[in-house]
Amino acid sequence: MVALSKTIFKAYDIRGVVGSTLDAGIAHKIGQAFGRAALAKGERKVAIGRDGRLSGPELAAALSDGLRAAGVDVIDLGMVATPMLYFATNVLDTRSGIMVTGSHNPPDYNGFKMVLAGEAIHGEAITGLYDSIAAHDGSAAAQPGGYSTHDIREAYIERIVGDVKLARPIKVAVDCGNGVAGAFAPALFRAMGAEVVELFCEVDGTFPNHHPDPAHPENLQDLIRELASGDAEIGMAFDGDGDRLGLVTKDGQIIYPDRQMMLFAAEVLARNPGAQILYDVKCTRHLGPWIEQNGGQPLMWKTGHSLVKAKLRETGAPLGGEMSGHIFFKDRWYGFDDGLYAGARMLELLTRERDPSAVLNALPIATSTPELHLHLQEGENFTLIETLRADATFPSSERIVTIDGMRVEYRDGFGLARSSNTTPVVVLRFEAESPEALARIQAEFRNVILAAKPDAQLPF
Numbered sequence: 001m002v003a004l005s006k007t008i009f010k011a012y013d014i015r016g017v018v019g020s021t022l023d024a025g026i027a028h029k030i031g032q033a034f035g036r037a038a039l040a041k042g043e044r045k046v047a048i049g050r051d052g053r054l055s056g057p058e059l060a061a062a063l064s065d066g067l068r069a070a071g072v073d074v075i076d077l078g079m080v081a082t083p084m085l086y087f088a089t090n091v092l093d094t095r096s097g098i099m100v101t102g103s104h105n106p107p108d109y110n111g112f113k114m115v116l117a118g119e120a121i122h123g124e125a126i127t128g129l130y131d132s133i134a135a136h137d138g139s140a141a142a143q144p145g146g147y148s149t150h151d152i153r154e155a156y157i158e159r160i161v162g163d164v165k166l167a168r169p170i171k172v173a174v175d176c177g178n179g180v181a182g183a184f185a186p187a188l189f190r191a192m193g194a195e196v197v198e199l200f201c202e203v204d205g206t207f208p209n210h211h212p213d214p215a216h217p218e219n220l221q222d223l224i225r226e227l228a229s230g231d232a233e234i235g236m237a238f239d240g241d242g243d244r245l246g247l248v249t250k251d252g253q254i255i256y257p258d259r260q261m262m263l264f265a266a267e268v269l270a271r272n273p274g275a276q277i278l279y280d281v282k283c284t285r286h287l288g289p290w291i292e293q294n295g296g297q298p299l300m301w302k303t304g305h306s307l308v309k310a311k312l313r314e315t316g317a318p319l320g321g322e323m324s325g326h327i328f329f330k331d332r333w334y335g336f337d338d339g340l341y342a343g344a345r346m347l348e349l350l351t352r353e354r355d356p357s358a359v360l361n362a363l364p365i366a367t368s369t370p371e372l373h374l375h376l377q378e379g380e381n382f383t384l385i386e387t388l389r390a391d392a393t394f395p396s397s398e399r400i401v402t403i404d405g406m407r408v409e410y411r412d413g414f415g416l417a418r419s420s421n422t423t424p425v426v427v428l429r430f431e432a433e434s435p436e437a438l439a440r441i442q443a444e445f446r447n448v449i450l451a452a453k454p455d456a457q458l459p460f
Contacts, residue, residue: 001023002021002022004029004133008021010111011421012122013103014111015102024058025062027060027063027100027112028065030133031064032069032070033066033132034116034129035071036070037125037128037129043094043116045096046073046075046096047074047097048063048067048099049084049088050080051080052205053100053107053110053205056100056110059110063100064076064147067098067145068145070140071141071143073147073148074147076147076148079203080153081242082103082243083242083243083337083338083339084152084184085098086334086336087156087334089115091159096115096116097115098112101113101240101241103239103241104215104244106211113241114126120309122304122310157188157191160192160340160344161192163332164347166192166351167352169351170195170233170350171194171195171231172195172196172197173196173227173235174198174199175199175214175223175238176199176200176212177210177212177237177238177239179212179238180240181339181340182201182238184242185201185238188343207240210222214245220237223235223236233356233357235247236346239325243338244324244326244339245325245343245346247346249360250356253361255360257321257324257326258323259360259363259365261277261279263349264319264321264346265294265296267349271331274297275297275319276316277319277320278311278312279321279323280324281302281405281407281416282303282322282416282427284364285409285413285431299311300401301404304322304421305326312328325339329341366413367432367434367435367437367438368431369431371428372427372429373425373427374426374457374459380424380453381424387452389402392406394444394448396440397410397444404418405426408441413431415428415429415441430442430460442460
């Protein structure tokens, strides 16, 4: 029996190691607490789904029992991609749902992404669940909730195929890394009229081939090799639960999500002139000017899928995106992050082009680092950022954006240091117009971080 630990209640979701910080008992308690929170908002039904992890069936069953013990009815979608659960909360008669998923974490992790009364909960709403569990005596409601199953697959695929149209046939290589997207992405793209080459689309919670996380180049090498040797025009990769998209050109170039956003923004702004387009602090400095050139208003915001969703709702923006690969379409779609839908919209755009890879490779690009991690002790990540905000000076910078950590802007690049909300890490990213500029910006960051924490083991 695992003891309840506050550490699994993260900024955007709940996430733990199965058998260590998470088990069926904890899942039952979370279900009960969420059920009480749903009832408090007048919600009588909650949809649940799970990804392809080995611990999914047991945790989902316990979660369902907990929800029903609180007195809410459960609609069980079975094994689905996370965006399919979000879709269910938009089209079924419930606005609340819980997805049992470990996202892109290692196989022994699992967790819960939650939508309560139409909003992705984060921050205090998640820690509030912990407080609710700690304060509750565990007793069940007098009248337990009902249980039903629902297959959302056909409605989800039909909704996309009815809206997103290919301009011509295209052959696409799809790498799902044995994550749950493998059960749906190839079928979706075939239903749209594409020819699909499948890589690792068999759902296997041990992830035997490579990790299902397209944010890291090492996980895209199989896709790059397939594009080099086969006749597919473009490559797509999905993360473990299908809410993030990776994109690779015919010649093996990785088109990171901030550049994917350029194509999406231009297309969305053609129909929504003057609209705001949201993106997070990790994105390229070329994205803002691109949005302006295409008649839109760029709005930089905090990192985190729940935070971007909330801001999207507040601003009414038709499109938002994160460097991590979460893309949010409120244009022709519902405003939640959906890697499969983003892939469909990307194919719609690329089939209008004779040479999709040339179009993608021509998007503005700068010299940049991947996401770098400075590993620290629990809590140190937040204090280090506070110290830098108070004391650090960056001699050659033009401005400092502090909506999420510190994004230091220069005439020829930027450096970012922000605290991860999920692990004791300071996330760093650098971009510049030349290798020399990159080295100069990194040197300024090196100086201020070592001044604040002389023993820091810098990843650059």
